[in-house]
Amino acid sequence: MNKKTQENIDGWIMVAPIVILMLVFVIGPAIYSFMLSFQDYNMLKPEQSEWVLFENYKELFADPAFYQALYNTVKYSIVVVPVQTAIALVLATVANQKIRGKTFFRVAYYIPAVTSAVASAAMFMFLFNTNGIANRFLGIFGFEAVSWFNEPKYALPLAMIMAIWSTVGTQMLVFLAGLQDIPNEVYEAASIDGASSVRRFLSVTVPLLREKTMFVIIVGMIGTLQMFDQAFIISGGTGGPLGSTTTVVLYLYNKAFGENRLGYGSAVAVGLFIIIFALTVMQKSIFEEREERPAKRRKVNG
Template sequence: MFEIIRKKRNVKSNLIEDFAGYMFMMPTILVLGTFVVLPILWAVFLSLHKVQLLGSIEYQFVGLRNFTRLIEDERVWIALKNTVEYVAIVVPSQTVLALILAVTLNSGIRGKNWWRVLYFLPTVTSSAVLTLIFMWIYNTNGLLNDFLAFIGLPTYNWLGDPAVALKGIMLMNIWSTAPFYMVIYLAALQDIPRSLYEAASLDGANDWQQFIHITIPILKPVTFFVVTMGVIGTFQLFDQSYIFSNGTGGPNNATLTVVLLIYQAVFRNLQMGYAAAIAFLLAAVIVVVTLIQRQFFGGEKI
């Protein structure tokens, strides 16, 4: 009898604890459900329908037609190519630059606090403002062409030449985003025990050998985080491309990105279903690239 009563009390206690746990989780569940799960389900619904926005809103089921249209749409492949090229150049460049800046600031140079502030200024500046400033720099009669002419190098039509338009956005974003990741690297560098470097010095390792065999391996989890965040951010390139091309993705689709294409599908062509299909294509590419990075950097050890 007492054993049965004890078991009932344990069951009741467990139910109360479970209920309390779910109550503590409820705010997070509501936020994730409202802003993550429901939008994803709604996007799935839209991708399977043709949406009529003019007049009364109507939904016509078209199955996988929006996804098959992706294969036939040349602009999708141009946008994907531009975005992949942008990611492949910007992410490694900003990562290496951020690490170099962090190591430099961590080396005990004079006035390092002022240098930190100076380096970090582009990160806290509005992306739209930075883009307008660089448009002025890239202008045919702008500062960059004046400098190139002064040192005897050929000038470019940075805003109008399809061969260099995307490169101009790359340069701007490498310069403006590297300081953010520099701060992350700097925090990680300051957590590395000095005793490791002292022991390596006693064994005869020079600064370069210490950097390769101590700093780089210890920073591997941080590098995985930096590269992952960089890939996700660069795949979502929109505002700079929009401002540079006035929303067209020009010249000659040279600055057309996947997110800009989604914007055009929704707000110019009123094709919400097709835009949702493009968004799922972008999400799939980001997931695949992130998984590849995880294998390369050993992200499972974080």
């Protein structure tokens, strides 16, 4: 056995565990879920399951509850992703400055990201309870107590605030790594040219973090479209009040396990996968097109 063959074998041995785990826990279940989406599958009586082909999909696209869940999810994603991206970039910029105690700020910004979603939801429910701190503070100024999580107009925005608070630390680390890769000479050259700190941020930092921004936005979009835990905890699994916190994944969960319709739930999962995949490809193509425009302009001008 020559050296190259031995290296190939060693490489496959090293990656074999993660490949096996991916096949068993990711790829295999995804394929099986796709097959279940064409069946009327009863988890308690699997022997009575039967193939219904596209009936689950027909029911899915005719269900108003699914469109409400999709609307809530898209609304949640449209608000959370841009806000958390902007805040993460600002926090990363602050944490990258040469200030005293910057390590403390980095840790403080990141602590919510490693906090359990259940603990975060419990804390927010305590703060915004009818007798919570938020209502007591507003009561000082004469406002009446609000049942925040029982009001449709407040429940989803509070879930958005909770998500931004608990996830912005992870995006901050990505931006912080990108900022530390930017050479100081670039900023020094911009300063010599008379650029202010704001101009350096907009003309140097933001363009050079384009790839990191694309990564953060795509990962954030995928995460928000799959939002489940906050909605489940806030509403007790019902998606209330009046369906205002029902997301696609919570809708999937209630159909698959609440009503014991795994086939229909699998159809919802396939539909969500198609939506996420299409949006990811679209965002990637938009970012790549923006990157190609300056190169084309330089080529034409040159």
